[in-house]
Amino acid sequence: MPPCGMPENITSSSSCCAGCIAVQDSRIKAGRTMVLEIKNLRKIGNGTIKDIYQHPVHAGQIIKTVQPAIVASDGGFARHGWLKRNLHQGIYRQFRREIIQYLQLCKTHYGTGQFTFPVETPCGLVATDHGLGLVTEKITGPDGQGWTLEALARDTPLQSRHYEALERFFDDCVRLHIVFGEVNIAGLMYTESRSEQPEFVLVDGIGEKLLIPIRAMSARINGHYVRKVQRRIMAQVAQLQVERGFLS
């Protein structure tokens, strides 16, 4: 069995496969840990904080890293003061919030065995030469490309299936008690291949941000906040559609 666990990839009588070779080629050794070299990965996107790379083996996964240019040598954000840089997990606190939110959802739904929610599914952590990378599910649209809600509303006339998927997304977030940290129109991605129906998935700003975690503690308070974000995002969608002449 090759290390990647994908026997169908076996290329020859050797014990390895194309996927394993890809991983080996993109790694360097740091002490006892194999570290992925970013220069060997394909960049598929970025935000203001993170870079997003295609996973070298798993087509359905991506690797998120924090852009080195904004990181101080102590692992905090360079623009933050000493105190803030040393609080919590520094540049990794977004990863922590997202993982904790996912653990909470899996805990709550332990009885029903649900592991997929309207948030990207975290798959693990990986060492890279740009620091720790968060491996997550890759969300792709019907054309195989990544479509954020912002791009969709800017570039295409939205159809009823999009509006219905958006409404379902926010209803599910309220029902499932999904806590929003800083959710915006670029942090929602559209797909038609994740389940039986079109859906939006949250890929950024997931999890409790407040010092006193009132939204995580109270589903009612969280629900009010999710609805507030929904109103803001729907107004932005309408504005983009009007600006582009898709809506009058």
Ligand SMILES: Nc1ncnc2c1ncn2[C@@H]1O[C@H](COP(=O)(O)OP(=O)(O)OP(=O)(O)O)[C@@H](O)[C@H]1O
């Ligand atoms: N799970 C995913 N699947 C596919 N593409 C993704 C995924 N997550 C992020 N992306 C792409 O990468 C972009 C940036 O990702 P992300 O929002 O996590 O970075 P960020 O630096 O936190 O962004 P921001 O500056 O908006 O806060 C997204 O807008 C999207 O295009």
Ligand SMILES: [Mg+2]
């Ligand atoms: Mg972000």
